[in-house]
Amino acid sequence: MKLRLFGALAVCTSCGLFAQQTPTQTKQDSIESLNEVVISAKVLLGSKFEAQNRTGSAYYISPAExxxxxxxxxxxxxxxxPGVNVYEEDGFGLRPNISLRGTSPERSSKITIMEDGVLIAPAPYSAPAAYYFPNVARMEAVEILKGSSQxxxxxxxxxxxxxxxxxxIPTAFSGSVLATYGSFNTSNLHVKAGNSHKNFGYMLEYQNYRSNGFKDLDNGGDTGxxxxxxxxxxxxNTNPEAKIGQELEFKFQYSDETSDETYLGLTEADFSQNPFRRYAASQKxxxxxxxxxxxxTHILAFSDYFKITTTGYYNEFSRNWFKLNDLNANGARVNLTNLLEDPASFPExxxxxxxxxxxxxxxxxxxxxxxxxxxxxxxxKFDYHWYxxxxxxxxxxxxxxHYDEEDRFQWVDTYDITNGIMTLNTAGTPGTDANRISDANAFASYVLYKIKFNNWTFTPGLRYENITLGQQNYGTSDLNRTGSNLTEKENKVDVFIPGIGFNYRFDNNFNVFGGVxxxxxxxxxSAGEKPEESINYELGSRFNFLGFAGEVVGFYNDYSNLLGSDLAATGGTGSLDQFNAGxxxxxxxxxxxxxxxxSGRSTNxxxxxxFSYTYTHTEFKNSFESGSEIWGVVEEGDEMPYIPNHQFFAGIGLEHAKFAVNLNGRYRGEFRTIAGTGEIPANYKVDSNFIVDLSAKYHLNSNFSFTGNIINALNNEYAASRVPSGLRPGHPFGAYIGINARF
Incomplete structure (x- = not known):
């Protein structure tokens, strides 16, 4: 690791880290004892170094990873x-369900999701369920924060x-083309190029990701x-030598998706026979x-010590998921979840x-x-540091x-099915199923103070949120929204969110951190509905001992009021109404x-x-009824659904300047889809699974590389989830090859 010194600023030329020197430091100091300055307004961490020196738990997935x-x-x-729980839904990660430390994972709606430091969920306050999720294949890095530092x-x-x-935007002219192709006619094309000059820079990027899908639709058809x-x-930007540095960056992003995806899963018997089947009634x-x-984003840098960053953003997301909702049989409407759980009761x-x-x-x-x-x-954001x-x-x-809104304007079409082919009978009128707007106005602010002395670091902080949530429901008969049948809701929240973290560094190989x-x-x-609130604690250590580098953290989250959501994605009605879980x-x-x-040997x-491992235990401390199709009847002592107790990851690689081979295995323990305790009933259980992936690269020269990936190398057939309706499979064996050209 090499450091170049620019006045009070040290720069690691091998890794791009910036660190602030104290007046007593010399060129011989190790980078672990330097104080890092803010690198970019668009990142939370910016490097492995910063993640490993937080007063709270953090993880930085680097470009190399x-x-x-x-x-x-x-x-x-x-x-x-570690600490991240996910359950799959479609096998490709189109709409992930992510939990951090036991939060409800449904549609990743209980975590703060950002792209370049900006809220990126469709409507983060009024409708945060992530039906849009950033495409990780085009990302430079991914940052995860847990604990008090958030x-x-x-x-x-x-x-x-x-x-x-x-x-x-690159610092010099560069670019790359990555093209891969493999199983299920799956392809990924990723092209990017950019350059920087003294006073301006640019970057253009395009990605197309497509597949025919791995599920088998009755009577044929794509499922991709x-x-x-x-x-x-x-x-x-201003000249590098300007007394006050300024930079203005504009970003434009557009994406579209057409996916032949469904909420309709399989019965237990059909999944056992062919987990990749899709029923004929999901063909549309x-x-x-x-x-x-x-x-x-505008950056105003008065000095290395004082910076003001301002960002304005505008996001639009529109989607129409056209899918089977229910059906009529024997003169009665049949719920899909009930049907697939007990098909014998609904033979027709x-x-x-x-x-x-x-x-x-x-x-x-x-x-x-x-x-x-x-x-x-x-x-x-104002950032000022001094000695x-x-x-x-x-x-x-x-x-x-911040302002966001969700505009629902929905309707139902009805079909018949004859000889396995669906035909439209009655086209519905837009707005006759749902016709409402939910919105939120929010002002948020925070103060975070970091102080380092000797081997101690403390970060007390305070966040403030002032939120007004509303809904205007025009009813299913007022399609022009004249207000003739308008009903309105409003709920206001005013809350302070304190936190403090600490880090004590015994030496460069061992520290202890924690916080609350x-x-x-x-x-x-809904007026009077209470927010979700908890007091969260963590205590951990980062270490480097006999060549083993790692981290161990214990956490305890004490909820005074957990919120659940009525999401169609988890088998509910899709109203998005929240309920108090206590x-x-x-x-x-x-x-x-x-x-x-x-390590330490003379070799190329x-x-x-x-290796990573996560243990999570959840327990309701009171009893309530959430609705049979959400969490069920909850009794004191029950576990939360969708959270496995155990999961681990193990990987080994062989790396050389010319090639790399990496083998990974991931185990995810069983989890329940309805709250409960003890042995999980078969019809509410998603079994544990162990999945192995393999990747390889060969670098022909500095400009060309060949890549290969095998997904689910052991071809394990496993259930990824039981929701929204019925069992659905994870990705089967898949092989992919590609070429990466850099210039």
Whole structure:
């Protein structure tokens, strides 16, 4: 590791880290004892170094780690990160369900998700369920924050924050082309190029990711998707020698998706016979979505010690998931979840969805889940750091005004099915199923103070959220929204969210950190509905001993009021109404170990070994009824659904300057889909699974590389989830090859 000194600023030329020197430091100091300055407004961490020196638990997935496997599935990217629980839904990671430290994982709606430091969920306050999720295959890095150091980022502070760092504008002309192809006619094309000059820079990026899908639709047809992603960035800046430095960067992002995805899973018997089957009644199911982002970031650098960063952003997301909602059989409407859990009780309905029997006219009710989202705001951050003797101080103050809304304008079309083919009978009228707007106005601010003296670091912080949540329901008869049948809701929240963390460094190989902070999630828009609140604790250590580098953390989250959500994605009605779940305890252990078998030996090879483990225990401290299709009847002592007790990841690689081979294994323990305790009933259980992936690279020269990936190398057939309706499989064996050209 090499350091170059520029006045008070030290720069690691081998890794790009910046560190602030104290007046007493010399060139011989190790980088571990330097104080890092803020690198970019668009990142939470910016480096492995910063993640390993936080006063709270953090993880930085570096560009090298992302390129190791070239994963396009965010679920697989997170496999190696302790404290992150995910359950799959479609096998490709199109709409992940992510939990941090036991938060409810449904549609990742209880964590703060950002891209380049900006809230990126469709409507983060009023409708945070992540039906749009950034494409990890185009990202430069991924950052995960847990614990007390996340009070800078909200509104969700119960579990943590995830920030996706998009491709930056390069410092010199460069670019790359990555093209892969493999099983199920799956392809990924990723092209990017950019350059910087003295006073301006640019970057253009395009990605197309598509597949025919691995499921077998009755009577044939695609079950895959086609996604496009376009990003353009342009910046102008003052001369490097300017007394006050300024930079203005514009970002444009557009993506679209057409995916032949469904909410309709399989019965237990059919899954056992062929887990990749899809019933005939799902043949018309399709998601169509578009996402648009405009973002402008201005940086005003008065010195290396004082910087003001301001960002304005505007996001639009529209989607219509056209899918089977329910059906009529024997003169009665049949719920899909009930049907697939107990097909023997609904023989006629089962024969209809499988295409075995012809249906009556208008038997299949296909819902147009048409929604449009807007999310916009402006945020600014002041960062100032200084010294008093050898004591380092850093004061960060941030503010954000944000507005978002979800506009539902939905309708139902009805079909019949004859000889396995569906035919439209009655086209519904838009707005006759749902016709309402939910919105949120939010002002957030925070103060975070960092002080370093001797081997101690303390970071007390305070966040403030002022939120007004509303809904205007025009009713299913007022399609022009004249207000003739308008009903309105409003709920206001005003909350302070404190937190404090510490870090004590015994030496460069061992430190202890911990903290306590308030967990918070916004409530719904019903008057008087309470927010989610908890007090969260963590205590951990980072170490480097006999070549083993790692981290061990214990955490305890004490919820005074947990919020659940009525999401169609988890078998509910899809109203998005939240309900109070009362007191809950979540506790667990996170372990991370890294070791290079050949470390310290004179060789051109590396054999890195990685291991991570997460234990999570959840327990309701009171009884209540959530609804049979959400969490069921909850009794005191029950465990939360969708959270496995155990999961681990193990990886080993063989790396050389010319090639690299990496083998990973991921175990995910069984979990329940309805709250309960003891042995999980078979019809509410998702079994444990162990999945092995393999990747390889060969570098022909500095400009060309060949890549290969095998997903699920052992071809294990496993259930990824039971929700929304019925069992659905994970990705089967898949082989992919590619070429990466750099210039």
């Amino acid at each position: 992302l390129k190791q496997h070239n994963y396009t599935d965010i679920n697989r990217v997170f496999n190696s990160v 009070v800078q980022y909200g509104p969700f502070t119960s579990g943590g924050a995830i920030n996706f760092v998009s491709t930056p 998707f086609d996604k496009d992603d376009l990003v353009a960035k342009f910046k102008v 199911d399709q998601m169509n979505a578009e996402h648009l982002q405009f973002m402008a 309905a089962y024969s209809i969805i499988t295409g075995v029997s012809n249906s009556d006219a208008n038997a299949l009710r296909m819902k147009n889940n048409n929604r449009e989202y807007t999310s916009k705001g402006v945020q600014t 008093t003797g050898t004591v380092f101080h850093d004061l960060e103050v941030g503010m954000r005004y 902070h308030k967990g918070f999630s916004p409530p719904g828009n 007191e809950v305890e979540v506790k667990g252990l996170e372990l991370l170990l890294n070791y290079d078998i050949l 090879f590396r054999i890195p070994v990685n």
